Amino acid sequence: DTGVSQDPRHKITKRGQNVTFRCDPISEHNRLYWYRQTLGQGPEFLTYFQNEAQLEKSRLLSDRFSAERPKGSFSTLEIQRTEQGDSAMYLCASSLAPSSEQFFGPGTRLTVL
Amino acid sequence: TQLLEQSPQFLSIQEGENLTVYCNSSSVFSSLQWYRQEPGEGPVLLVTVVTGGEVKKLKRLTFQFGDARKDSSLHITAAQPGDTGLYLCAGAMEYGNKLVFGAGTILRVKS
Numbered sequence: 300d301t302g303v304s305q306d307p308r309h310k311i312t313k314r315g316q317n318v319t320f321r322c323d324p325i326s327e328h329n330r331l332y333w334y335r336q337t338l339g340q341g342p343e344f345l346t347y348f349q350n351e352a353q354l355e356k357s358r359l360l361s362d363r364f365s366a367e368r369p370k371g372s373f374s375t376l377e378i379q380r381t382e383q384g385d386s387a388m389y390l391c392a393s394s395l396a397p398s399s400e401q402f403f404g405p406g407t408r409l410t411v412l
Numbered sequence: 413t414q415l416l417e418q419s420p421q422f423l424s425i426q427e428g429e430n431l432t433v434y435c436n437s438s439s440v441f442s443s444l445q446w447y448r449q450e451p452g453e454g455p456v457l458l459v460t461v462v463t464g465g466e467v468k469k470l471k472r473l474t475f476q477f478g479d480a481r482k483d484s485s486l487h488i489t490a491a492q493p494g495d496t497g498l499y500l501c502a503g504a505m506e507y508g509n510k511l512v513f514g515a516g517t518i519l520r521v522k523s
Binding site for chain 2 (some may be wrong): 303305336339340341342343344347353355390392395399401402403404405406410
């Protein structure tokens, strides 16, 4: 399978704990995006990278959130001191610039108790 | 405030019926994508439209981009139970940049 993959698919954690998610994009894609989706809503943009450079961050991305793409391939999204409001589906997508077509992974469902 | 408004929010129809889903905005988009999402999964790209007035067909699905590139529609002919899912429209304001999504239309096709 050469699509976007995400790990883990599900994560249950207690409030205050740190969590880290991983995304592996389609191999030749140079752009990688993170989105968050809550029930009944469409995905909301969090941040994106072109190669290893983080080019834009949403105001939704508080200082408890950090994303990296150290070698321009896979990316990680870390949430520190999780809160119940962080419970959501975290989606990763990739594209080959300059195309605007983004291909999504299966998502990581986070539940904060 | 949703930048992209989708309507209807929910649609329940019988197999064989036709339907249209709308995606409207006051903003101009460089491109617009339609996705279909199933519960617990990521969105799957159906089509990308780029040119104002463009019409694309994918089997029983017809997608149209408005002349001013502010709105779009998805028409399904002879809906089947396999068409059931959440349909999302997403616009890129700058080519190749982040997507802004509508809230989605939940479609249920009953057999």
